[in-house]
Amino acid sequence: MTTPTDETTPDGTKATGYAAEPPVRLNWSQHAPEVYKAMLRLDTAARRGLDPKLYELVKIRASQLNHCAFCLDMHTKDALAAGESVERIVQLGAWEESRHFYTEKELAAIGLTEAVTVLTDGFVPDEVYEQAAAHFEEAELAQLISAIAVINAWNRFGVTCRMTPGHYRPGQHG
Numbered sequence: 001m002t003t004p005t006d007e008t009t010p011d012g013t014k015a016t017g018y019a020a021e022p023p024v025r026l027n028w029s030q031h032a033p034e035v036y037k038a039m040l041r042l043d044t045a046a047r048r049g050l051d052p053k054l055y056e057l058v059k060i061r062a063s064q065l066n067h068c069a070f071c072l073d074m075h076t077k078d079a080l081a082a083g084e085s086v087e088r089i090v091q092l093g094a095w096e097e098s099r100h101f102y103t104e105k106e107l108a109a110i111g112l113t114e115a116v117t118v119l120t121d122g123f124v125p126d127e128v129y130e131q132a133a134a135h136f137e138e139a140e141l142a143q144l145i146s147a148i149a150v151i152n153a154w155n156r157f158g159v160t161c162r163m164t165p166g167h168y169r170p171g172q173h174g
Contacts, residue, residue: 025162039153046146049139052082054109057092057102058144059151061110062117064093066155073165074172075151081170105135109144116148 029036047055056079063071076089091098095110102110112132115124136144157163 021164021166022162024164025160028157028161039150039157042146043150043154046143046150049143050147053079053084054106055147056082056084057088057106058109058113058147060089061092061095061113062148062151063155065114065117066152066159068155068158068163069165070158070163070168071151071155074168077168077170108132108135112144113148116145117152 056075059075060072060079063075079089080086088101091101092110095102095107099107108131111128112124115128132144133141
């Protein structure tokens with residue numbers, strides 16, 4: 001066990017009193033490298049044609065809903081690197097009360113992300129889909145749905161394997 005003076009924060013500075021970093025349960029990418037490579041290819045294909053900021057907002061919102069700290073760390077850093085504002089990232093957790101921070105197109109994408117991520121009723125409501133369809137051409141909508149599905153898969157790997165947040169650098173996996 002380390003003492004607070006032996007610990008460092010994810011950014012490399014000395015920590016005082018921080019909780020110990022939990023160990024990763026399983027380095028799945030090392031043990032299933034072909035699946036990991038396929039996921040990277042799928043991720044690259046899913047992002048094609050989507051605005052980088054919108055893409056990161058979608059990934060952040062799904063990761064918030066899925067409680068994936070690793071993906072939240074990654075995608076907030078990538079969003080900031082893409083020029084997204086801290087304020088819009090912070091407000092994303094309460095987007096329905098902070099609608100004025102986002103465009104109608106972004107709101108439609110965020111709403112669709114939430115509906116696809118949380119399938120509590122077993123389906124995506126027609127009004128949510130129709131709102132997204134009103135703001136995205138069919139090809140772009142197909143890409144958006146793909147991006148939402150892909151981040152949900154990534155989240156499941158991250159949460160299940162308990163991937164550790166805090167060590168990611170922007171662009172590291174993109």
